[in-house]
Amino acid sequence: MTIATDRQHEFPETVWTQRVSLINRLPQPVAITLLVFAILAIWQLVALSGTVSPIILPSPARTAQDIVEVGASLFTGGYVFGAFLITLQEVIISFLMATAIGATLGMIVGGTAFGERALMPVIVAIDTMPKVAFAPLFLSWLGFGIASKVALATFIALFPIIVGAAAGLHAADENARMLFRSIGATPWQTLVRLRIPMGLPHFFTGLKIAAIGVVGGAITGELVGGGQGFGALIRVAASQLDTPRVFSLICYLSVMGLMTFGLVAWVQRRFVFWHRSSSIGNG
The missing domain is CATH 1.10.3720.10 (MetI-like)
Structure with a gap:
C-alpha cells in the first residue's frame, strides 16, 4: 500500500473538504458577489436588531x-x-x-x-x-x-x-x-x-x-x-x-x-x- 493510500485512509475526505474544494472552484466574480452579499446581510441583521443606533450604523x-x-x-x-x-x-x-x-x-x-x-x-x-x-x-x-x-x-x-x-x-x-x-x-x-x-x-x-x-x-x-x-x-x-x-x-x-x-x-x-x-x- 502506498503512502498516498495510507494518508487517504488516515484522513478520509469529508463533506467539509468537498465544500472547501467547491468554494475554491468558484469563479472570482461569483466569489466576490457572494462575499459582498454576506457582508450586506450581516449588516442588515445588525441594523434590524436595534443593538446599534442608526446614527452610528445606518442600514x-x-x-x-x-x-x-x-x-x-x-x-x-x-x-x-x-x-x-x-x-x-x-x-x-x-x-x-x-x-x-x-x-x-x-x-x-x-x-x-x-x-x-x-x-x-x-x-x-x-x-x-x-x-x-x-x-x-x-x-x-x-x-x-x-x-x-x-x-x-x-x-x-x-x-x-x-x-x-x-x-x-x-x-x-x-x-x-x-x-x-x-x-x-x-x-x-x-x-x-x-x-x-x-x-x-x-x-x-x-x-x-x-x-x-x-x-x-x-x-x-x-x-x-x-x-x-x-x-x-x-x-x-x-x-x-x-x-x-x-x-x-x-x-x-x-x-x-x-x-x-x-x-x-x-x-x-x-x-x-x-x-x-x-x-x-x-x-
Missing part, C-alpha cells in the same frame, strides 16, 4: 439611498462633482510627483552603494514615522491650499515606489548579469537593457500600492487642513452626524482608488506584457 438600504443621492449630484455636475474634481486633481498630481521622485530615489538606492548603505536607512527611518503627524508641518510650510494636500499625499505614496524600484534593480539573476559582462556590455547598457526591464514588475507593484495610498493621503490632508474636496464633505457630514453621507462618500472614494489602481494595472499589462504572474492587478 444598507438607507446608505444605498444616500449613495444614489450623492451619485446624482456627482454625475449631474452638482457640488459633489466639484469636490470630486478637486480631490482627483490632488490625487493625480501627487501620484505623478511620487512616481518621479520615488523612481529617482529607487534608482539611487538600488544602483549605488551610497544609496543602499546611507540613503536607504534614512528613508526607512522616515517611513516609520506616522505620516499624519507631518500634516501640520505641511500646512505651516505650504498653507491651506492644494499644495499641502499634494505634499502629504506624495509623502505617503513615496516609500512603496522607492522600494519597488530598488528591488527591481536587483531582480536580474547573476547568470544574466554574467552573460552581459561576457559580451562586453557597459554598466549603462546592463542597466537599460537588463536591470530596468527585469525590474519593471517590482516597480509596478510599488506603483499599485502607491495608487491606493495616494487617495488616502489626499483625503487625510483635506480632513486635517481644510479644503474643498471630498475630505471637506466628509468632515461636514461627520460634524452633522450624517453617517449615511459619510459612508456614501467613502464608497465613491473607494471607486477613485480602484480607478487609479486599475489604470496602473492596465499600463503594466501594456508595457510589461511579457511578464505574467498571479499577483493582484496583473490580470
Whole structure:
C-alpha cells in the first residue's frame, strides 16, 4: 500500500473538504458577489436588531439611498462633482510627483552603494514615522491650499515606489548579469537593457500600492487642513452626524482608488506584457 493510500485512509475526505474544494472552484466574480452579499446581510441583521443606533450604523438600504443621492449630484455636475474634481486633481498630481521622485530615489538606492548603505536607512527611518503627524508641518510650510494636500499625499505614496524600484534593480539573476559582462556590455547598457526591464514588475507593484495610498493621503490632508474636496464633505457630514453621507462618500472614494489602481494595472499589462504572474492587478 502506498503512502498516498495510507494518508487517504488516515484522513478520509469529508463533506467539509468537498465544500472547501467547491468554494475554491468558484469563479472570482461569483466569489466576490457572494462575499459582498454576506457582508450586506450581516449588516442588515445588525441594523434590524436595534443593538446599534442608526446614527452610528445606518442600514444598507438607507446608505444605498444616500449613495444614489450623492451619485446624482456627482454625475449631474452638482457640488459633489466639484469636490470630486478637486480631490482627483490632488490625487493625480501627487501620484505623478511620487512616481518621479520615488523612481529617482529607487534608482539611487538600488544602483549605488551610497544609496543602499546611507540613503536607504534614512528613508526607512522616515517611513516609520506616522505620516499624519507631518500634516501640520505641511500646512505651516505650504498653507491651506492644494499644495499641502499634494505634499502629504506624495509623502505617503513615496516609500512603496522607492522600494519597488530598488528591488527591481536587483531582480536580474547573476547568470544574466554574467552573460552581459561576457559580451562586453557597459554598466549603462546592463542597466537599460537588463536591470530596468527585469525590474519593471517590482516597480509596478510599488506603483499599485502607491495608487491606493495616494487617495488616502489626499483625503487625510483635506480632513486635517481644510479644503474643498471630498475630505471637506466628509468632515461636514461627520460634524452633522450624517453617517449615511459619510459612508456614501467613502464608497465613491473607494471607486477613485480602484480607478487609479486599475489604470496602473492596465499600463503594466501594456508595457510589461511579457511578464505574467498571479499577483493582484496583473490580470
